[in-house]
Amino acid sequence: MHNLFNKMPHSEGKLKFSRISAFAAIAAAGLLAGCEDPGIQSYSIPAESHTSTAPTAPLVSWVTPEGWVEMASGSAMRYATFMIKGLHGHNVDVSITPLPAMQGGELENVNRWRGQVGLDPIDQEELDKQAEKVSIGGEEARLFDMTSKEATIHGEHHQRILAVTHSMPGKIWFFKMMGVAETVGEQKQAFQAFLKSIAIEEPEMPAMPPSMTGMMGSPHGGGASAPPPPRQDQPDWEVPEGWTAAEGSSMRIATFQVGGEDSGFAEIAVTKFPGSVGTLQGNIDRWRGQAGLGPIQPDQIDRYSRKLDWEGVDATLVDTSGVKEGARDEATQRLLTVIVNKGGFKWFFKMSGSSELVGQQEENLIKFAKSAQ
Amino acid sequence: MNKLIDFLTGLKLTVICLAAGFVLVFIGTLAQVNVGLYDVQTEYFRQYVLVRPLSDLHASWPEFKYIFPGGYLIGWVLFANLVAAHFKRFKLTWQKSGIFLTHIGIIMLLLGQFMTEMFQVEGSMRIEEGGSKNYSNSHLDNELVLIEKGEKEDLVHSIPEGMVANKSEIALPETSFTISVKKYFKNTDPELLFYARMQEEDGSMSFEDLQKLVRDKMSAPNGIGRRLTVVKKAPTAKMDDRNIPAALIEIKAGGESMGEWLVTNWAADDAMAAFAHRVSGNRYANLDAPQTFEHDGKTYEIAMRSVRQYKPYTIELVDFAHDKYQGTEIAKNFSSTVHLTNHETGEERKNILIKMNEPLRYGGETYYQSSFEPGDRVTILQVVRNPADWVPYVSCTIVGVGLTVQFLLSLGRFGKRRRKKDSDNETPGRKKDNKNAGQGRRRAAKSLAKKPTKEPEPAAVPKTATGESPS
Numbered sequence: 156m157h158n159l160f161n162k163m164p165h166s167e168g169k170l171k172f173s174r175i176s177a178f179a180a181i182a183a184a185g186l187l188a189g190c191e192d193p194g195i196q197s198y199s200i201p202a203e204s205h206t207s208t209a210p211t212a213p214l215v216s217w218v219t220p221e222g223w224v225e226m227a228s229g230s231a232m233r234y235a236t237f238m239i240k241g242l243h244g245h246n247v248d249v250s251i252t253p254l255p256a257m258q259g260g261e262l263e264n265v266n267r268w269r270g271q272v273g274l275d276p277i278d279q280e281e282l283d284k285q286a287e288k289v290s291i292g293g294e295e296a297r298l299f300d301m302t303s304k305e306a307t308i309h310g311e312h313h314q315r316i317l318a319v320t321h322s323m324p325g326k327i328w329f330f331k332m333m334g335v336a337e338t339v340g341e342q343k344q345a346f347q348a349f350l351k352s353i354a355i356e357e358p359e360m361p362a363m364p365p366s367m368t369g370m371m372g373s374p375h376g377g378g379a380s381a382p383p384p385p386r387q388d389q390p391d392w393e394v395p396e397g398w399t400a401a402e403g404s405s406m407r408i409a410t411f412q413v414g415g416e417d418s419g420f421a422e423i424a425v426t427k428f429p430g431s432v433g434t435l436q437g438n439i440d441r442w443r444g445q446a447g448l449g450p451i452q453p454d455q456i457d458r459y460s461r462k463l464d465w466e467g468v469d470a471t472l473v474d475t476s477g478v479k480e481g482a483r484d485e486a487t488q489r490l491l492t493v494i495v496n497k498g499g500f501k502w503f504f505k506m507s508g509s510s511e512l513v514g515q516q517e518e519n520l521i522k523f524a525k526s527a528q
Numbered sequence: 529m530n531k532l533i534d535f536l537t538g539l540k541l542t543v544i545c546l547a548a549g550f551v552l553v554f555i556g557t558l559a560q561v562n563v564g565l566y567d568v569q570t571e572y573f574r575q576y577v578l579v580r581p582l583s584d585l586h587a588s589w590p591e592f593k594y595i596f597p598g599g600y601l602i603g604w605v606l607f608a609n610l611v612a613a614h615f616k617r618f619k620l621t622w623q624k625s626g627i628f629l630t631h632i633g634i635i636m637l638l639l640g641q642f643m644t645e646m647f648q649v650e651g652s653m654r655i656e657e658g659g660s661k662n663y664s665n666s667h668l669d670n671e672l673v674l675i676e677k678g679e680k681e682d683l684v685h686s687i688p689e690g691m692v693a694n695k696s697e698i699a700l701p702e703t704s705f706t707i708s709v710k711k712y713f714k715n716t717d718p719e720l721l722f723y724a725r726m727q728e729e730d731g732s733m734s735f736e737d738l739q740k741l742v743r744d745k746m747s748a749p750n751g752i753g754r755r756l757t758v759v760k761k762a763p764t765a766k767m768d769d770r771n772i773p774a775a776l777i778e779i780k781a782g783g784e785s786m787g788e789w790l791v792t793n794w795a796a797d798d799a800m801a802a803f804a805h806r807v808s809g810n811r812y813a814n815l816d817a818p819q820t821f822e823h824d825g826k827t828y829e830i831a832m833r834s835v836r837q838y839k840p841y842t843i844e845l846v847d848f849a850h851d852k853y854q855g856t857e858i859a860k861n862f863s864s865t866v867h868l869t870n871h872e873t874g875e876e877r878k879n880i881l882i883k884m885n886e887p888l889r890y891g892g893e894t895y896y897q898s899s900f901e902p903g904d905r906v907t908i909l910q911v912v913r914n915p916a917d918w919v920p921y922v923s924c925t926i927v928g929v930g931l932t933v934q935f936l937l938s939l940g941r942f943g944k945r946r947r948k949k950d951s952d953n954e955t956p957g958r959k960k961d962n963k964n965a966g967q968g969r970r971r972a973a974k975s976l977a978k979k980p981t982k983e984p985e986p987a988a989v990p991k992t993a994t995g996e997s998p999s
Contacts, residue, residue, distance in 0.1 A: 195691070195701060199681045200838050201662070201871070212810040216754035219747050224739065225719045225757060227808075235811055238735050246735055354754070428855065437855070 213326075215251060218352040220345035223249065239334070239342055245308055247334030247342060249349075253326050261320055264329070265299050271333075272303035272314045291321045291330070292353045300343075302336050315339040317346055323355065393526040395519035398423065414512045421508025421516060423523075427500050435460060435471065435494070442475040442490055463521065468528055469496040472521065489513040493524040502527070537612040545606040548597055555596070559584040564765020566668060573599030574645065607638060626934025633926035640919025648914040651837055652898065654799045655866075657905045660844035664911040665797065666835040670773055672791060674705060675829040677820075686835070692775050704782040711746050715771040716758040718794055719745065720808045746776045746790060751819035753790030756812070772800060775832060781823050789819060791832035799908075802901065837911075841870040841891065846879065848900060848907040862897050864907040882909065 215234055219225070228236040228250075237249040266276040277285070286297035302315040313336035321328040330353075332339055332346050389409055394400075398411040401422070411423040439459050440450040451459060463470040473492045491513055493504040504524040506513055535541060556572040563571065563584050572578055575598030582589040620628055651664035670689040675682050685700050687707070692698070693714065698707045717725065723738050730737075747757040758774045774792035778785060794800045794815055801816035818829045844867040851860040862884055868877040870891075882888045888895040894917070898910035 194688070195698075196686045197683065197702070198686070198838075199683050202678055202680055202682050212813055214755065214814060218749050218754060219757055224735075224742075226735070226738075227720055227724055240736075240739070352749075352754070441856075 213253065214356040215328075216354050216356075217349055220342075220349050223345070223349075239338065241335045241338035243312055243335060245312065245335040245338075247332060247338045249332045249346070250329070252329040252331070254329065255326060261297070264320060265301075265318070268299070268316050268318055268331075269301055272301050272316055273305055273307055274301060274303065289319060289347055290351045291319065291328075292351070292355065294321070296321050296350070298347075298350075308335055312336065317343060319350060323357065328355065390527045392523060395516075395523055398519070398523075413516060414508065421506055421512045423504065423506045423520065425527075426503045426505070428503075435473070438492075438494070439473055439475060442473070442492070448475070463493065463525075465525060465528070470494065470524065491517060491520055493521060495524060495528070497528065533616075536609060537616045538609075539613075541609045542606065542613070545602050545609065548602050549606070552596065552599060552602060555585060558586070562587055562765070565767050567765065575599060576601040603642070607635075611635060623937060624934075626930045626932070626937055629930030629933060630927050631930075633923040633928075633930055636919060636923035636926065640916045640923060643916035643919065644914055647916065648912065649837060650913075651911045653843065653895070653909045653911050654901075655843065655845035655864075655907055655909070657845050657848055660842045660867075662840075662842045663836040663838045664909075665799075665833075666837070668770065669835040670793060670832060671835045672707070672775065672777070672832050673830065674700060674703075674707070674779075675831075677827040677829060682829075689773055689832075692773075692777075692832070706780045708778045708780065709775055710778060710788065711744075711776040713744070713746070713758065713760040713774050715761045715763045716774040716792060716794070717761050717772075718804050718808065718812060719757040719759050720811060721804060722759040722761070724808065746774065748776055748788050748790035750787045750789050750821075752792075752795040752815060752817070753788075756790065756792075756795060756815060758790070758792055758794065773832060777830070779821070779830065786821050786823060789830055791819070791830055793833055795819070796831035796833035802906070806902065837913075839891065839893075840872045841868055841875075843868055843895070843909075845907055848904055850900060850904045862900060864897055864909065 213234075219237075223237045223239055226236050226238050228234075230236075232252055232254070234251040234253055236251075239247040239249065241247045262277075262279055262282050265282055269276060282299075285299060287300065289296050289298045296319050298317060298319045300315070300317055303313050306312055307314045315334070315336040317332040317339060319330045321330065330350060332342065394411065395413075398413045401410045401412045408425045408427055409423075410425075412420070413423065414420040436451065436453060436456055439456065443450065459475060460471050460473045463472055471494045473490075473494060475490045475492075489510040490505065490507045492506070493502075495502040495504070502524075504520060504527075506516060506520045552572065556568050559572060559580070560568045571580060578596050578598045579593050580596075581591045581593050583591050614631060618624070618628065618631075651666050653661050653664045655661050672687040672689065672692050674685045674687075676685075685703065685705075687698055687700075692709055693712050696709055698709070699705075700707070722742075726738055726741055727733055742759055744760040745757055747753045753776075763771050772793045774790065774794070776788060776790055778788045780786065794804055796816055798816050801812070801814070804812040804815055819831065820827050820829050822828070845864055846867060847865040849861070849863045849865075851862075852858060853860050864882045866880050866882060866888070868880060868888075868890060869875070880888055882895055882897050884897050887897070892915065893911055893913045896910040896912070897907070899908035900906060901908070
């Protein structure tokens, strides 16, 4: 038996004690380490320059008046929308909208607004008479104040519009306040102060590869007024009437929208993948899965798809319907896809949207896909 | 004195510590629901003594504050108790050298964990393709910075968020600047994003209903405050979320006002700005453009941002790859190809591939592929500096060696006995003696089990403790 400690029996007790105090010291060190209090620190770093991408859209800034609330626009045309709590439970809406310069002259626009509040059109002479001078970010502009003659809001209240146009190279900016007459009157000063605080910073348009535009949101500020430029790999196709080009993800070759608030809404997406991308049944099951539906049996494929009779082209139409997952109104959604095998690629022309509209657009989708061949 | 030493090295203290540890873990778990994981970690476990309101444990309980030993206190006392007990009772013999080694390894593992707790710095680095970074961002801590721009060097004055939250006037030492905090929100959303989130959670809401949810908001007449209004939000305690603070500050230089500014991570951290842009569109483009003002011929920048840990080297993202299984959206692999340039040593390393389980280790830091942004152009690397990261490897090796030694020693003893038994069988005359010896051993074991001795089997003490230690 070799007991190492037994070799120094007399010092044993002492040794133990000094060890204990050593551990106490470690514990105390831990205590101190836990108590550091960070204060203000100063240090030097290599000079930094801001590296984020140059603005691709105009940046408009302002001082928001008290009580104004910025809301999502709900319209791609608008740059910004504000709501103001109005009298009688009717809110006032303020909007900033940039449009390409060719969207009519001042007179035309004023007459359009007059029409909105039920006033008769005026001529240039009357226009100059009615114009009030205001300042938009230090530059002079003309404000027009229009109130309906009749009580057009629920037959009880008058409607009033304050509107200013501001021309810049290639673009007109519209600033408009519209709502129940009393509140618009109360807010007129705030609106003028808001206009005065406006600053518009136009971007330098960088030369961007077309593939980038899809990633950067709407690069044209004006949204729907300027559709995205076509990608280079887009074939020469015939876009059916009523379809408008829209922003899509970078994966897509093109995106279109059709329909509106009343008639339902559908989106068409064109994508292309190399090689054989899954089996037909695999695709059907995947799309059904997205709609919250279960997979199908192999013998049911014919029920959900049919071969398209195009000369020498392998094309299939697939129909998957169901309630779109997470859809707020649980509206029945339908997904129609034309799959085309061509030149080692699989093309997908996918149309998804409200059942009724997709049904109406079925022929258009097939024609469109065929025109791309 | 001896009594005190007996208590400090005794099993009683071990049991008290373990019991306190159990209770701490239990109340910490309860409090996590109301306080959140990170705050519980700092307020309950990384504390020597905790003084917390009862309402932590259940929202309807009173604000009455209670006192309890914190995780550090329990951990250290337990550690000291175990080590002291070990040295007091354990007799180092060759027969037990394996057990000794094993215990040393486990003690090292515990100490290593303490070191990790104390010294580990974690952050993340977000890089766009073609871009580069020489700093990582803290996950949780924020700072208000005033930066004096220079030609070659910027001088950064960093004020911790806690100071902004608690003080109304902050004088910057060695400068003429004073910052007065007019408003401070611990957690915010950009106004557009706030309403969008509310609409998403509650379906369709009227303007009036949305307005009722706004407790307070702020914008500013200068800089980003002209484009961005932030809405106050309830501080979050969720693990997958973080608080984004904002403050309305007035900067004064020797009594002269430099105006009121809105500072927030939304307008300074590129990750937050990119997120706001992606979700809300062009209204929030370029939120992270610097906010600057001039004073005495110099340019100054101000920002509220997550704390930056600067490195002496730069990492550039050449390419981010997000491979999917063909024809599906199922991710197969994420990887980042980066260049690394060290400005101090001039070292350059090209085309380093960082993959999910193949991190880059450089300069005492480890870079893991942790995330990415939609569009597959932006990588997010997790950056971990842990000076004690080698400890678990070494201590596990020691434990392994210790167990092997102990096993071999036992095997040797067993073999010896076996041989002895065999030779005994050959000489029946000695058999009786052997039997008696065996009975003697059994008797001794019996009496040990019956009567709890003052000094329990020493090996048993650290074993229980290491298994149950809250640290």
